[in-house]
Amino acid sequence: MALSESDTRSKLIDPRIKESEWNESHIVREYFFTDGRKLIGNKRGKQYFVDYLLTYKNTNLAIIEAKAENKDPLDGLQQSINYAEKLRIDFVYTTNGHKIYEHSLKEGNGRWIENYPTPTELFERKYGQPQTKQEAIITYPFHIEGSMKPRFYQQIAVQKTIEAIADGKDRILLTLATGTGKTYISFQIVYRLFQSKWNRDGSDRRPKVLFLADRNVLADQSMNTFNPLEKDCVRINGKEIKKRGGKVPTNANVFFAIYQSIAENKNRVIEVSEEDGEDDVKGYYQQYPSNFFDLIIIDECHRGSANDESSWREILNHFKSAVHLGLTATPKRDDNGDTYKYFGDPIYEYSLKDGINDGFLTPYKVKRIQTNIDEYRFDPNDIITGELESQIVTLEQFEKQIVIPKRTELIAKTVLENMNPMDKTIVFCVNQQHASDMKIAIDKFKTIKDNNYCVRVTSDEGDIGRNFLEMFQNNDRDIPTILTSSKMLTTGVDAKNVRNVVLTAPIKSMTEFKQIIGRGTRVYEGKDFFTIIDFVGATNLFYDDRWDGIPEEVSGGKGETSPTPRPPKEEDEDSNTGGGDNTIIVDPPIREKVTIDIRGKKLKVINIETTYVGEDGIPLKTEDYLELLIGVLGKFYNNEDGLREIWSNPKNRKDLLNKLKEMNIDESQLDDLKQIFEAQDSDIYDVLAHLSFNMDIKSRNERVIAVENSDFVEKYHNEKAKQFIEFILDRYRKDGVKELDDDKLGKLVDLSGLGTIREVAVNFGGIPQMGHEYLELQKEIYK
Template identity: 80%
Template sequence: MAYSESDTRSKLIDPLIKESGWLESNIVREYYFTDGRKLIGGKRGKRYFVDYLLTYKNTNLAIIEAKAETKDPLDGLQQSINYAQRLKIDYVYTTNGHKIYEHSLVDGNGKFIENYPTPDELFERKYGKKTPKATNIITNPFYIEGTMKPRFYQQIAVQKTIEAIADNKDRVLLTLATGTGKTYIAFQIAYRLFQSKWNRDNSDRRPKILFLADRNVLKDQSMNTFNPLEKDCVEINGKIIKKRGGKVPTAGNIFFAIYQSLAVEEENENEDDVTGYYKQYPSNFFDLIIIDECHRGSANDESSWREILTHFTSAVHLGLTATPKRDDNGDTYKYFGDPIYEYSLKDGINDGFLTPYKVKRIQTNIDEYKFDPNDIITGELDKQIVELEQFEKQVVIPKRTELIAKTILQNMNPMDKTIIFCVNQKHALDMKTAIDKYKTVKDNNYCVRVTSDEGDIGREFLEMFQNNDRDIPAILTSSKMLTTGVDAKNVRNVVLTAPIKSMTEFKQIIGRGTRVFEGKDFFTIMDFVGATNLFYDPAWDGENEVPIKSSKKEKKETTKDNSEPESADGSAEDKSKNEKVTIDIKGKKLRVINIETTYVGLDGIPLRTEDYLELLIGVLGKFYNNEEGLREIWSNPKNRKDLLNKLKEMNIDESQLNDLKQIFEAQNSDIYDVLAHISFNLNIKTRSERVFAVEHSEFIEKHHNEKAKEFIEFILERYKKDGVKELGEDKLGKLVDLSGLGTVREVANNFGGIPQMRDEYFELQKEIYR
């Protein structure tokens, strides 16, 4: 009798692996490396795993695909190669217990072999002959605390960085989507270098490492992540330096600073000859400098970051960024070179480590203003027509701000954590007061502004917002301060009310919602300014695109649009001294004229309405071929529930189906009618029309018992008011209670008993959809 796959593994494959010197501690069976894409209702999509992962000296060296002994050993080879490419593993083995096939991803070909290579042989194939020092550096273990250990892509990022540093590479770049744990990766890199006593001069000491951020909130979060190395951590800031009589701290190994604190001495900031505090450190003081959010100017020749990096030129410079190569961050890639590892937003969502999203594009009838002499205008307009980009910067229309605030509240659950990105600090304050005007939650701190002008108060509000055990504050308004790195896991809505021209900034902002949180199936992007046009670009998927060269004029305009001066905690300051024009509109009702909802496909790019409908039609075709097939499913509560559950598994939930009603202006209709219209181009009927048809059919009149008729009419009224959810398989008892016509048994007696009442409940639904 042939062995099953399970028996083949234990009786044939395991002994051969161990014969080649692989210990039990080197073998990981059924290594799951993804969590499965998040689906509606707290469910997960398929998780990917390999049958065997072979590890040695804390490095992943090979995977084995196991087949039952009766199967072809090459079955599953391509899938295993795909997994190995994702895991950055060089060798794949497929076997049925009798034959072993080895494929080398380095050479791109394979062959049948007699025995598995030994651990030492495979390690040497991967790394060649290394010095004991280099081997020590690349084989030191990760820091593991309880169940907290690096995810597969974090392991790869750390290992590749360690290997690059061990090979004496001077500049290293990692590109990973926001929310994937770049600071945790930085900690693991520092920890392993620390344990192996790596340093630039190969002496017997632990390295000196500088973690450089561009705002205090990011620096503070990073220090928390580095907590296991707390005794060796030192903070550098103005207060500490002043306490030390103007001298920078030098005792310690891991230093944390924002570049503003290092760049300029306060005593000299108005002098022509400015001396940065960083110059107090010898140029070879640091062995490694980690530059967080390095796309924010560290590589620009004129930036303060660049001055600091140039001074510490002997250190390894490790850049961390969330954005692939673009025209607006090309100098970053020029400085660091191509990233040694990339992990995109698309990958993070599909693997289940980031939260999917949907996009609501909201248009109003005041996205452009045309001069009207009836309006009250304070100040002077340069032009008769004011475009979207000018709002809040040059022109303020308070009623428009109020319309947007009201619309935000209408499109969110009251206690959903929400960040509203505004044009500048004044706009953020105006938006906060507008939210206060229309909110239903009375708490004074329900909506707060978090910008640099708020100082410590703003930072306290941000900490409260980040605390997942607190409901208040629920809404933050901000300008630039929250665009990068702020770790708030339960953000349900990201609202864009400021035009964005930079792909880099756009991705950073969207990253505020991607972090995974229990019970958070997706987050919503509300876009009032058309910023989500920036989704439709290959770089969103993390591809390393060659930037398009722009003219000097274009570059100048981009800088003007996006580079407002920033304070030390990163919030854009509104330094403009020009008087703004304020317009009080008279005689025109401001309103929302369109809300278009788009959904994210498996490739990570939002689907426009027509694309989404095309996808939906293709999916629905798997469940029914004609209207009769759809009707048969929908008119039976059990079948209807099964269909909705299957659609959920394919990332199509009821909220999306309900949104289709808006698209087809069918809010008073049933989802059934929208589906029938999409699939078969049938006219959409309202629920009232369906109820009217039942009331004038023979269905009700066939019941001679007046109480039975009354109950059926009650059910129809509930359906007309609240829709198909009232007709669930488990709703009959609740409907009896709500009707006030007696107990379940009493009402059922009017139909001849409980089974007969249940049958009529099902028959009524057939009649509704007839």
């Protein structure tokens, strides 16, 4: 009798692994490396795992796919190769305990082997024979604290970076989606370099590291992440330097700064709050010798750091002997080409799509909302102030050149109508003034009385805005619930429980779009998805080839400059201040805006289209979604009788809905189908029957009337029994199929006012018979 897979592992595979000198500390059995995509109802999809992970000297070297003794050892080879590619592991073994097949991803082919290679052999096949110092760097363990340890992709990002540094590479780029823990990855990199005493000159000392951000909130969050190295960390800012008599701190190993704190900005006038003076611009970095730092980490490096004309570039040029590690969430090169020109291609990429499908980021749905004032046609009677330059005003001009207060109020009211009152929400506006107008408009229509329910968080708010942001990030607090902002919150704000991201400003940049979407992707308990509410058509960028598509090819790298430097972008003032710092940039005055009061037209929402996201990360268009749904439904029933049999039994109906949830189709999506077919007063059953078999859609009222006119109700000679059946039908007519769930019977008895469960059941001949009649009624409704 052949051994089962479990017995094959323990009796055949385990002994042969150990014969090749792999001891228990080198073997991880059933290594789960994803969490499974988040599903509705706080559930998870399939987790990926490998049967065996082989490690040696803190490096992942191989995976083994185990099969039962009587199975072909090559079964599952391709899946194992796919997993190895995802894990960035070079060697795959498949076995049934007797035969062993080895596939090398480095060479792209495989062979049958007699025995597993030893740990030393496999390590040398991967790394050769590194020098003692180099080996110490690439094999130093990760920092593990309690249950907090790096996820698989974080391990890869750290290991790839460590290996690149050990190999002498001096310009390195990591591209990982927002919310995947780039700062934590940075910490692990620094920790391992710190403990292994890597530095640029090869001496016996720990490295000097500069962590550069462009906003105080990002620098502060980063310092918190580096807490295990706290005694070796210092913040470079005006306050700190004033304490030192104008001298920069040097007695630390890890330095944190926003570039405004240490750069010498020659192109703009900078005013600093006298009260704070925290980030006065003095060109502090020039006090450090050019070879002072061994490593510079540039957070959100796409934000202009590599541009020839940027202040960050001046800093990087000064410390050009250091290794420069860029971190970015935006892999597309259309509007951040300088970054890729400077650093070269990323050594590792982990996309938003990957993060969602692996279960480390939260999925999203999209509500595209259109109004009858998405463009404005000239009417001289509407103009309050200013003068229009063209007869037609488009979305791109609103709030920048044209202000229509009633439009702002319409959007504010619609936002509130499309969110749960206490769902944390960020509204991205055109500029700081628009953020203020939107806050006032939301206050006008809100139902929550708290004065801080909706607040503006922009750079002009200074400490007040920073405090509101901290309270918003605190998941134990409900207030503030809604933030209005413009550019300040597009990057790096770690607020895990954001349920809605509202777009009221046109977005042309894929880089900015990815950053904004990332505000909602962080995982939080009970948060199954978040909603992107789009008033400006910005989500059309999902259908652009650049959205999680194949990145454009990039030539150059390693400090090469762009042949045609981009001019500085025209940005909202938020993006130039360090994100809420007391630094105010004085820009040239802008022309007077035109204010318009629509008098002869009622403003209204004319369409709300809800779309859901497939595994490719792109929202499904209506026809694609219906096609997907029809294909999925066909797995559960073959004809209308099959659907009716499922739907008319509350237990079967619940099972079907749960199975659909596991396939990323939830009840809210099914409810949205009613809008597509203009069947809001109908049952989901009728929509499914129409979709699957082209049946006519009946309303719930029609179904109730049909039951009332049948012999079903009249068969009850007991008047109270008849009253209860009629009560249930009325509840179904008003509130739908949820009133017919298998756990609702007791509640329906209470609501009917006809007595206790026992008293009402007597009219049916007892509790079991009443339950039977409850099921029979449902069969009659869907007859």
